[in-house]
Amino acid sequence: MPRNVLISGGCGFVGSHLVDRLLRRDDLQKLVVVDNLWTGSRDNIAHVADPRLSLRIADAESFAADERFDEILHLASPASPVWYMREPARTIRANIGGALNLLSLLRPGGRFCFASTSEVYGDPMVSPQPESYRGAVDCTGPRSSYDESKRCTEALLFEEQRVSGLDVRVVRLFNTYGPRTRIDDGRAVSNFVSQALTTGVLTVYGDGSQSRSWGYVDDIVDGLERFFWRDGIEHKGPLNLGNNREISVVDIAKFVCSLVPGSRIEHYPPVPQDPTNRCPDLTLAKRLLPGWEATTGYEEGILRTFEWFRRQIAGGGKSAATS
Amino acid sequence: MPRNVLISGGCGFVGSHLVDRLLRRDDLQKLVVVDNLWTGSRDNIAHVADPRLSLRIADAESFAADERFDEILHLASPASPVWYMREPARTIRANIGGALNLLSLLRPGGRFCFASTSEVYGDPMVSPQPESYRGAVDCTGPRSSYDESKRCTEALLFEEQRVSGLDVRVVRLFNTYGPRTRIDDGRAVSNFVSQALTTGVLTVYGDGSQSRSWGYVDDIVDGLERFFWRDGIEHKGPLNLGNNREISVVDIAKFVCSLVPGSRIEHYPPVPQDPTNRCPDLTLAKRLLPGWEATTGYEEGILRTFEWFRRQIAGGGKSAATS
Numbered sequence: 218m219p220r221n222v223l224i225s226g227g228c229g230f231v232g233s234h235l236v237d238r239l240l241r242r243d244d245l246q247k248l249v250v251v252d253n254l255w256t257g258s259r260d261n262i263a264h265v266a267d268p269r270l271s272l273r274i275a276d277a278e279s280f281a282a283d284e285r286f287d288e289i290l291h292l293a294s295p296a297s298p299v300w301y302m303r304e305p306a307r308t309i310r311a312n313i314g315g316a317l318n319l320l321s322l323l324r325p326g327g328r329f330c331f332a333s334t335s336e337v338y339g340d341p342m343v344s345p346q347p348e349s350y351r352g353a354v355d356c357t358g359p360r361s362s363y364d365e366s367k368r369c370t371e372a373l374l375f376e377e378q379r380v381s382g383l384d385v386r387v388v389r390l391f392n393t394y395g396p397r398t399r400i401d402d403g404r405a406v407s408n409f410v411s412q413a414l415t416t417g418v419l420t421v422y423g424d425g426s427q428s429r430s431w432g433y434v435d436d437i438v439d440g441l442e443r444f445f446w447r448d449g450i451e452h453k454g455p456l457n458l459g460n461n462r463e464i465s466v467v468d469i470a471k472f473v474c475s476l477v478p479g480s481r482i483e484h485y486p487p488v489p490q491d492p493t494n495r496c497p498d499l500t501l502a503k504r505l506l507p508g509w510e511a512t513t514g515y516e517e518g519i520l521r522t523f524e525w526f527r528r529q530i531a532g533g534g535k536s537a538a539t540s
Numbered sequence: 541m542p543r544n545v546l547i548s549g550g551c552g553f554v555g556s557h558l559v560d561r562l563l564r565r566d567d568l569q570k571l572v573v574v575d576n577l578w579t580g581s582r583d584n585i586a587h588v589a590d591p592r593l594s595l596r597i598a599d600a601e602s603f604a605a606d607e608r609f610d611e612i613l614h615l616a617s618p619a620s621p622v623w624y625m626r627e628p629a630r631t632i633r634a635n636i637g638g639a640l641n642l643l644s645l646l647r648p649g650g651r652f653c654f655a656s657t658s659e660v661y662g663d664p665m666v667s668p669q670p671e672s673y674r675g676a677v678d679c680t681g682p683r684s685s686y687d688e689s690k691r692c693t694e695a696l697l698f699e700e701q702r703v704s705g706l707d708v709r710v711v712r713l714f715n716t717y718g719p720r721t722r723i724d725d726g727r728a729v730s731n732f733v734s735q736a737l738t739t740g741v742l743t744v745y746g747d748g749s750q751s752r753s754w755g756y757v758d759d760i761v762d763g764l765e766r767f768f769w770r771d772g773i774e775h776k777g778p779l780n781l782g783n784n785r786e787i788s789v790v791d792i793a794k795f796v797c798s799l800v801p802g803s804r805i806e807h808y809p810p811v812p813q814d815p816t817n818r819c820p821d822l823t824l825a826k827r828l829l830p831g832w833e834a835t836t837g838y839e840e841g842i843l844r845t846f847e848w849f850r851r852q853i854a855g856g857g858k859s860a861a862t863s
Contacts, residue, residue: 302703303703304703305695305696305699305700305702305703306640306643306696306699306700309636309640309692309695309696310640313632313636313692314637314640317629317632317633317637320629337679339674351662351675351676351677351678351679352674352677352679353674354674354675354691355674356660356674356675356691356692356694356695356698357694357695357698357710357777357778358698359699359702361694361695361698361699362695362696362699364695365688365691365692365694365695366692366695368677368679368688368691368692369632369636369679369688369689369691369692371679371680371684371688372628372632372679372680372684372685372687372688372689373628373629373632373685375679375680375681375684376628376629376682376684376685377628377629379628379682380625380626380627380628387680454680455680
């Protein structure tokens, strides 16, 4: 059956990769990308010539349409602390206001997919984190606009599932990196790579011993695709997606340094409330998505990202469409 | 200096008691009550003849005004699980949408006060709960619309404090009971009292061993008054307010039974995710609000509540104005 699909944040890093995947679907009749280009970029979908795609420059929380959609994928939100800490109210509006508004555009019986985050676990006291872990988020802290608006949007969706039977798919994305990250994104991999390619000085906050699971975007989007558009998944709760190989921030920096002779690391004071560790428990993902695995090691993923950034910087930002 | 004040939820249980206190202020020039009468009632402020007061029947999230206010007190939200579990999206809109909208009505340099809740602690793993405890809320659970929208509204306000220096006062209210609770409110004290006065059968969910700290409304509103309208409080974070005498639900039921000969307790299956305990750490409240204490014991508080409910039921709901 032909499907009309809306994706908010479709010009963003993860969103634009998902657009590419959506356009491979035979049952896709129409794809509306809603994006206000706050952190997303037209360049990320500039390579698409598919007539089914249309871009609407609008906030997710106020986008209006006469039509109703069979599937809505809500990804509109900054994801980097540098960006969301600067405009917390706008971050909250994008996530919760966005979900409330977009729900009104879903046809009855339609499916609502949401990109949540491992940040719902805060600075976790258990590792790896299973979906059942309730988290340790400081709801008054400097990262709370993002963490709490993701948590509250999850609440909204699972409550709508409970009271009205909404078909909900919520993924909790762990750290994701790769081509189409903004050069000024501000998170570790993109910072290190762009610093290595420009100043040669990589800034590590704190001693760099804080660990993350680094998921290469192709692997992560592959998981999203399997979870978001497969019918007949019985699971009703959220799903972790990420790479569960835990690597420290400083080890990532060292690897990037090894790609550019003469580059070096400088340490800066730690960022407030930076989580000390983050690692997905993927038991559920492996059961629900047979065959899926984040197979790209950080060395290979960073090499690919490095090449993309190198072309971006050389080309003045015009090569986004080629990756 | 004369102050223009807005209170959302001013027809509600706690809100209407706060209206009475606000009207005692000499510096109050104008008091606008915004209430959509979802769980509030006009009866709760019907006794007020003060010309400074005006009632606007409107949702907090969409109320519009040309004027700006010196102080805004945001209390618009259902507080009983029976009510918020029925309309989760509306609960989220009232809290976060309400805060976002009302912030736009605050004059620059004005003060924004918010009634948060002990529910931000979820089913706590530490007791008593200090303000620094990050909580154990299931953000996908059946109480999450309330818990998470309170948490996210706190996040919004403390983030605005961080980025724009907003004067914020957030209280976390523990269980509060007393006159002007709805007869169909659905929480323990009001349930027990109205059941004792009507059917004579008090319903206790589970074995009743779950404990709460029961705060009589006069004590709690006294704390709100001291915190919300005193200038020069240096504390920048949230503040617990409640009674820290922890009593089990079944003990409350037994006490109410003792007031009506022939009444009895019946046990029903436990409510999903009903917290097992809840007790405020009041160290900070005692330091910030010298002389404040929740002095009303549950026996005295319940007797007063019982008398009020008795008159309500006898008068067909018309005696609200007298308490």
